[in-house]
Amino acid sequence: MVTLQVEIxxxxxxxxxxxxxxxxxxxxxxxxxxxxxxxFEAQAIALxxxxxxxxxxxxxxxxxNLLETMEVDVKEIVINKLVExxxxxxxxxxxxxxxxxxxxxxxSDAIALALRVDAPVFVSETVMNEAxxxxxxxxxSEVFKIDASIIQQEYxxxxxxxxxxxxxNYELAAQLRDKIKSLNGExxxxxx
Numbered sequence: 001m002v003t004l005q006v007e008i009x010x011x012x013x014x015x016x017x018x019x020x021x022x023x024x025x026x027x028x029x030x031x032x033x034x035x036x037x038x039x040f041e042a043q044a045i046a047l048x049x050x051x052x053x054x055x056x057x058x059x060x061x062x063x064x065n066l067l068e069t070m071e072v073d074v075k076e077i078v079i080n081k082l083v084e085x086x087x088x089x090x091x092x093x094x095x096x097x098x099x100x101x102x103x104x105x106x107x108s109d110a111i112a113l114a115l116r117v118d119a120p121v122f123v124s125e126t127v128m129n130e131a132x133x134x135x136x137x138x139x140x141s142e143v144f145k146i147d148a149s150i151i152q153q154e155y156x157x158x159x160x161x162x163x164x165x166x167x168x169n170y171e172l173a174a175q176l177r178d179k180i181k182s183l184n185g186e187x188x189x190x191x192x
């Protein structure tokens with residue numbers, strides 16, 4: 001399989017799915033591959049890009065720590081298939097104990113892990129030919145760059161929201177919910 005190394009150009013809000021697009025750009029080319037991911041996956045990727053550490057390890061941090069403890073080296077990740085609009089990926093690992101292995105993964109999880117362990121990200125040439133786009137105009141009015149500080153603020157607010165619900169302070173919970181919605185660009189129910 002012929003692969004092309006990519007880098008994360010940006011993470012953008014993708015209004016049609018209310019998810020996010022991770023834009024992967026060819027290192028030696030002009031094409032970009034938009035991979036649609038959920039909000040939690042976008043958060044994990046954005047936090048890794050910005051080097052922001054959360055108070056407690058997130059799932060991808062846990063996986064990274066586990067692999068390191070077990071002396072498993074992540075060699076690379078490859079987005080290798082596109083089937084009916086869904087991308088598939090493989091994580092290639094190596095260990096003294098069991099040799100080289102490949103592990104099936106969602107691209108979002110593989111990318112989040114690769115960022116944490118400093119592993120290269122590749123896309124198969126077939127996938128890039130099928131779904132890659134050559135962007136000549138970087139002005140896309142429907143796409144907005146994610147600010148990692150907003151994600152961190154949203155994470156903190158969600159923790160406070162859980163606490164407010166736990167102690168049954170529903171007025172505070174409603175205010176926190178509205179604040180989270182405003183950070184996500186959602187209408188909080190008021191008039192504009």
